[in-house]
Amino acid sequence: MKQKTNPLLSIHSYIVIAFIYLPVLMILIFSFNTSRISSKWEGFTFKWYGSLFSNRYVMDALMNSLTIAITSTIIATVLGTIAAIALRNALKKSKTVLGMLYLPIVVPDIIMGLSLLLLFSQFHFPLGKWTIIIAHVTFSISYVYVIVASRISGMGKQLEEAAQDLGASPWQTFRHITLPAIWPGVLAGAIMAFTLSIDDFMISFFVSGPNSTTLPIYIYGLVKRGISPEINALCTIMIFVSVGLILLAQWLQNKGNRGKKASTLPF
Amino acid sequence: MIQLVNIEKQFAGQPVVHPLSLTIEEGEFLTLLGPSGCGKTTILRMIAGFEQPTVGEIFLDGKNVTELPPNKRDLNLVFQHYALFPHMTVEQNIQFGLKMKKIPAAEQKERIAEAIRLTQLTPLAKRYPHQLSGGQQQRVAIARAIANKPRVLLLDEPLGALDLQLRKNLQAELKQLQRSLGITFVYVTHDQEEAMMMSDRIVIMNTGKIEQIGTPKEIYNRPQTLFAATFIGENNVFNEEDGRMFAVRPEKLIPVSDNSRGSKRTGVIQDIVYLGNVHKLVVHLDHEQTSVSICLDFTDEDTWQIGQQIGIDWSDASEVNIGP
Numbered sequence: 001m002k003q004k005t006n007p008l009l010s011i012h013s014y015i016v017i018a019f020i021y022l023p024v025l026m027i028l029i030f031s032f033n034t035s036r037i038s039s040k041w042e043g044f045t046f047k048w049y050g051s052l053f054s055n056r057y058v059m060d061a062l063m064n065s066l067t068i069a070i071t072s073t074i075i076a077t078v079l080g081t082i083a084a085i086a087l088r089n090a091l092k093k094s095k096t097v098l099g100m101l102y103l104p105i106v107v108p109d110i111i112m113g114l115s116l117l118l119l120f121s122q123f124h125f126p127l128g129k130w131t132i133i134i135a136h137v138t139f140s141i142s143y144v145y146v147i148v149a150s151r152i153s154g155m156g157k158q159l160e161e162a163a164q165d166l167g168a169s170p171w172q173t174f175r176h177i178t179l180p181a182i183w184p185g186v187l188a189g190a191i192m193a194f195t196l197s198i199d200d201f202m203i204s205f206f207v208s209g210p211n212s213t214t215l216p217i218y219i220y221g222l223v224k225r226g227i228s229p230e231i232n233a234l235c236t237i238m239i240f241v242s243v244g245l246i247l248l249a250q251w252l253q254n255k256g257n258r259g260k261k262a263s264t265l266p267f
Numbered sequence: 268m269i270q271l272v273n274i275e276k277q278f279a280g281q282p283v284v285h286p287l288s289l290t291i292e293e294g295e296f297l298t299l300l301g302p303s304g305c306g307k308t309t310i311l312r313m314i315a316g317f318e319q320p321t322v323g324e325i326f327l328d329g330k331n332v333t334e335l336p337p338n339k340r341d342l343n344l345v346f347q348h349y350a351l352f353p354h355m356t357v358e359q360n361i362q363f364g365l366k367m368k369k370i371p372a373a374e375q376k377e378r379i380a381e382a383i384r385l386t387q388l389t390p391l392a393k394r395y396p397h398q399l400s401g402g403q404q405q406r407v408a409i410a411r412a413i414a415n416k417p418r419v420l421l422l423d424e425p426l427g428a429l430d431l432q433l434r435k436n437l438q439a440e441l442k443q444l445q446r447s448l449g450i451t452f453v454y455v456t457h458d459q460e461e462a463m464m465m466s467d468r469i470v471i472m473n474t475g476k477i478e479q480i481g482t483p484k485e486i487y488n489r490p491q492t493l494f495a496a497t498f499i500g501e502n503n504v505f506n507e508e509d510g511r512m513f514a515v516r517p518e519k520l521i522p523v524s525d526n527s528r529g530s531k532r533t534g535v536i537q538d539i540v541y542l543g544n545v546h547k548l549v550v551h552l553d554h555e556q557t558s559v560s561i562c563l564d565f566t567d568e569d570t571w572q573i574g575q576q577i578g579i580d581w582s583d584a585s586e587v588n589i590g591p
Contacts, residue, residue, distance in 0.1 A: 158346055158348065158350040159350055159352060159353075161317055161337070161344075161346070161350065162344075162346055162350035162351075162352070163352075163363070163367075164316075164317075164336070164337040164338045165315060165317075165337050165338070165343055165344045166338075166343065166363050166364030166367060166411065166412075166415065167338045167364050167367040167368045167415070168338055168363075168367045169338055169367075172367055176363070177352060180354050181353075181354070
């Protein structure tokens, strides 16, 4: 049944979308601006993208970011997946445990960062790449857990029972049946963790040390000296990579959920 | 082949299966029959090893398997919703059990080929489950189970999700398969017609208890409890003034149009139902708040009318006493 929509409502939704995307659009447009001064358009160029890749500091920061993101993603994905499997049955019984797993998602980043800094300094743990990795693992586990757990609860017990009935040991059942069934969820969780790590500024800022400057921290440092078109170019790349990864994660998560309600990411 | 000794099952303190014992013979087709929630599936799952009895022991081929996990039991279960592995082809599904048991590759091939042949799946071997119809998926589930050459095949309402015509065909096929394989079938269903048609013996269950065990013929002709009398086929239950209760099948009742000679009961015809090969009279009894059903075949040439006052008779031998 078609319903008549008030034209004001559709105008409103366009305004909302413009409100969200205008800042991003500005960065995108000015990353192609010939002029060094951001506020004036003088012509189209790719040169800022070029100079970005020949900038040693940018490349160092990128390498740091990638090392940290890949390492923390692997650790968080393994731990989060194991947690989702382990808590599969316990969940119905303990709402408290479930709530505690969600906590890092709702706790403000600034508090996460501060508390981690406090923890590391308490144990005299030298700040650097490893402290950032640990920090990123801490919050990524929750996201991986949420995504993988929803996948597991969707698959039911029948397939695993059928495998056991056919003579598969618990390990064989996991390896041949459970893992292939939850694999899209695991991958989606990993991509989510990677994106969060690459994008994180607040928590990294608290726990970073010398030689562990990540891209967001580097960008923040640059901004203090004025916004250059190079930053715009860098940000544009990061936006596209992040959005691409999030879309991939969503697609993976919904794949195979045919007919069922598509699950959404928790943010 | 299988012995359940004083087994009992409770879920969260609620009894689902009351203490019962049951012996299943080698090579027989035994059906657990009852309405949903009667505990029949729980018994099947206890035999398969997915549930542990709260009390009691289970023996398989003389060996106590009560504590054994499902993968160590020499029997296979066909699940109600088939539980085919979606990421494997028909062939790979059938191969799975053989692979897990590390059976030599040459024998695996042979057994897969045989299972596929027996279940007529040859043209579908390379398909994935989602490319198959319900009936075909059912066949794959059975092929996957019998490829393991189990001593016992457990079937949990395997035809429940299929439409009537397909169900009728598969019932005959399954019965045929059981005869040619010669293995023990333990079949769970709530469909009494299906149970009557396929089984060597039927176990009628209600609210976690066994009501009666017997061949289809025994159960139809000599029901021992009120539940057994009314659950299997149509039946008329009469109460005598001395408290005696007995049942008479509709085809054993004789309508008498001239009831001047005192018949056993009298009543008024409420409805006449034609079913092709037979027709039925629904008669409201005169002195009891109940109706009975009389089944007549082609030999009946009388003309009956709704509202007609008739007598109802039967031979004493047709009475089946129910209850204590």
